[in-house]
Amino acid sequence: MQATGSDSALFDTLRKVFGFREFRPNQERIVRAILNKRDVFAVMPTGGGKSLCYQLPAVLLPGTCMVISPLIALMKDQVDGARANGIRAAHLNSSLCPEERTAVMHDLLSNSLDLLYVAPERFTLEQFREMLGRVNISMAVIDEAHCISEWGHDFRPDYLSLSALVTLFPDLPVTAFTATATHLVQQDILDKLSLRDPLVVRASFDRGNLFYDIRFKENSGEQIAAIVRSNQGKAGIIYRTSRKNVNDTTAMLKAKGFRALPYHAGLGDEERKRNQDAFIRDEADVIVATVAFGMGIDKSNIRFVIHADLPKSIENYYQETGRAGRDGEAAQCTLLFSQGDIPKVRFFIDTITDEAERARVLAAFSKVIAFASTSVCRRKTLLDYFGETYPHDNCNSCDICLGTREVIDATTESQMLLSAIARTEERFGATHIVDIVTGSRNQKIRDFGHDRLKTYGVGKGREKKFWRQLIDELLARKVIAKSEGLFPMLYLLPKAVQVLRNEEKVEIVRVREKKATGNVKNLVEGSYDHELFDLLRSLRKQIADELGIPPYVVFSDRSLRDMASILPQSDETMLSVSGVGEVKLQRYGQQFLALIKKYRKEHPEETSRLPILPR
Structure with missing residues (x-):
């Protein structure tokens, strides 16, 4: 031409x-x-x-x-x-x-x-x-x-x-x-x-179809499993920083019945390729991977991405979450974050011998921590990093904007924690301190006689999750710090004295999750015939396997959703489906039209509400 x-x-x-x-x-x-x-x-x-x-x-x-x-x-x-x-x-x-x-x-x-x-x-x-x-x-x-x-x-x-x-x-x-x-x-x-x-x-960096969600990391295995379960049968990527974490997470998901496969540099070339191909061809729903995975993936129907560990930079985070929802349909991006993860990444950063490179990497990582810790709209913060101003006050598609933000005066609770740290001579870690204030009866508490401290059990009215989040907040505000080493201990910084004397308040922003998951689910599902969509997916997989190509190359999920919405009955109406050109109509169209025709005949009650389209 x-x-x-x-x-x-x-x-x-x-x-x-x-x-x-x-x-x-x-x-x-x-x-x-x-x-x-x-x-x-x-x-x-x-x-x-x-x-x-x-x-x-x-x-x-x-x-x-x-x-x-x-x-x-x-x-x-x-x-x-x-x-x-x-x-x-x-x-x-x-x-x-x-x-x-x-x-x-x-x-x-x-x-x-x-x-x-x-x-x-x-x-x-x-x-x-x-x-x-x-x-x-x-x-x-x-x-x-x-x-x-x-x-x-x-x-x-x-x-x-x-x-x-x-x-x-x-x-x-x-x-x-x-x-x-x-x-x-x-x-x-x-x-x-x-x-x-x-x-x-x-162009705008705003991926309007992505839902950004940052959760306090407490039991990462259960949290990951819950997200995968809520996206049952949908494609997703879970990023972990180490090969061991990749293998452990994959084994956990398999034990729970999910179709999950690992991907990291420790696997042989053949196994990595086999796992990647299985994911691309919809034979596995979830890939658990190190950041080595994804650059070679053009799969358009990835519905969720989980960062179970902290990414090294905002660019990495943006690129890795960007592998979700390439078809323009809604997708969920979840980051599990705890201040306890920071020293693990810092350890590797500190091993960089080039001083300028180490400073650059550390600066990039600091922006990730700020992004995860902020109470400002996630989308606004991300776009700001790339020099773009988000024009709205509420994006309606991040955990901050869909949650109910409330400012809590946690000064008294902070004093409880600081007192427990001081009374145990700054010799214990976060878990033990939380056990003291919540009144745990475990053996370690009794062995040290910490069940006789004045602060023992003073915070049993609140869940352990609250206390762990508060410790994270105090670490972020430099009220307390963690020692180096395999078993880090909490110790007080000068600012702790001001908090104990009521000279400085500790206010924390808590985000109570509200309809976040449901909102994403509704965005993804939309108004189309879900049973027909599943049948169309099966036909797409059959054709793709016969041709030796990925299913999304035949038709994208969006194309199938369009078909399951308008139920085309002719070449003309099939060409009105997004992503269906003349070549694809000629190669695959008749098989999909035949399936839709058969479905309409077998489900007259389901299709009678649809508009009459040209034949």
């Missing part, structure tokens, strides 16, 4: 190839700039539709669009997805055997590809660059562009070679995309790539 920026060519391709009737925010501007051979730099959040911004011009422009991406594990899925829409796509990386590489090179040299995905390492090879001189390249795309910045959270030295792209392709558009970049990282990327008068697009 010849390059043109005309409305008819643009919107016909959008509808027929991709199955969409309109562009998402910023997409049309970017597409038109590329078609006019202008360089582009775009910061767009995950789920914002970055791939369409270059795939659509790749279809319209003569020649091959070269996409440079570090995500080798993801390339095949991206190629499968493009091919499912009728786009001629291939990837060239170390995962291919010699015969496969030869076939891709033949297609490339014969001008038979619209899209070619390559790893940055291949671009550094002189032989590959020379070969590009014999190929009709339409444009160059740099995906995950933050990897070129040493200020970013995922710097990769191989990306530095990409600064040569503007020299190599002086007359072609060079574009760069990333989902996460502060203003500092953005400027660093622009400087390193030397883009020529680029269109710079900084």
Whole structure:
């Protein structure tokens, strides 16, 4: 198809190839700039539709669009997805055997590809660059562009070679995309790539379909199991910091009957790939993983992400939570947080020998603690980090905004804790101090004679959870501190004297959870036929298995929900479903229409309320 920026060519391709009737925010501007051979730099959040911004011009422009991406594990899925829409796509990386590489090179040299995905390492090879001189390249795309910045959270030295792209392709558009970049990282990327008068697009970082939820971490195993149970049968990722925690959490979930698999660097390459493929193909619902997992995942229907340990930076947190809800449907992001986790991360930070790097990592981690501790809207705090102002007072989709905030004067309770710490000569940890104030009868309390202290049992009217949260608050306010070592002990800081003398009040903000989970559930479920949706999912899985591709490549969850909502009966109405273009209609449409027709016949009472659609 010849390059043109005309409305008819643009919107016909959008509808027929991709199955969409309109562009998402910023997409049309970017597409038109590329078609006019202008360089582009775009910061767009995950789920914002970055791939369409270059795939659509790749279809319209003569020649091959070269996409440079570090995500080798993801390339095949991206190629499968493009091919499912009728786009001629291939990837060239170390995962291919010699015969496969030869076939891709033949297609490339014969001008038979619209899209070619390559790893940055291949671009550094002189032989590959020379070969590009014999190929009709339409444009160059740099995906995950933050990897070129040493200020970013995922710097990769191989990306530095990409600064040569503007020299190599002086007359072609060079574009760069990333989902996460502060203003500092953005400027660093622009400087390193030397883009020529680029269109710079900084989309909103607001993922409106994500619900942000931070909970006090007390019994992480039970808390994780409860969240998974409330999302039974839905896809989710649980992030843990250590391999041991990954294995333990996976074993716990399996013992409770959940379809969970582990993913970490300690597993063999084959087992990691097998587990990742099982998750992508809906054969496992939950992946428990270290942060090594996710960069190679294009799964669109992840409904929840749990951080059971603290992430190292806001960028990491944003990127990892961003793997949920890529299809635009509602998803839940939960972080379990306790001040007790802070020393564990600090231990690893303190082992960094480079002083400047250690200071940078510590500063990034401090912002995570501030984010987890704040009583301000989570969305507002996240957007503020990326230099964006959230315009509303209440986002209605975070634990703060959906909870009832109340300020409690906890000065008296704080004095109880401080007195217990002082009376035990600052020789015990948080659990023992809480046991004293709540009047525990355990053996350790009796052995030390702490059941005879004045503070013994003074706080038994409140749950242990309250006291543990209050200790966290006193640690955060630097009223008390923890000693280093395997068995950290609490001790008083100078500010404790002021609290004990009533010279300083301790007020804490408590968030009482209110309809949070139910709200997310309602957002996800919506008004569609759930039984039909499950049948459509089963058919999608069957087709995907036969073709050897991930189910979401056939149709996204959103497409299936649309089908289960409007129950299309004809090609025309099937084409009105989001994500159904002409190629997908031709390849898969009749099987889904037949299933819907059969369902309508067997459930007349369920479908009689639906509008009559054209046949």
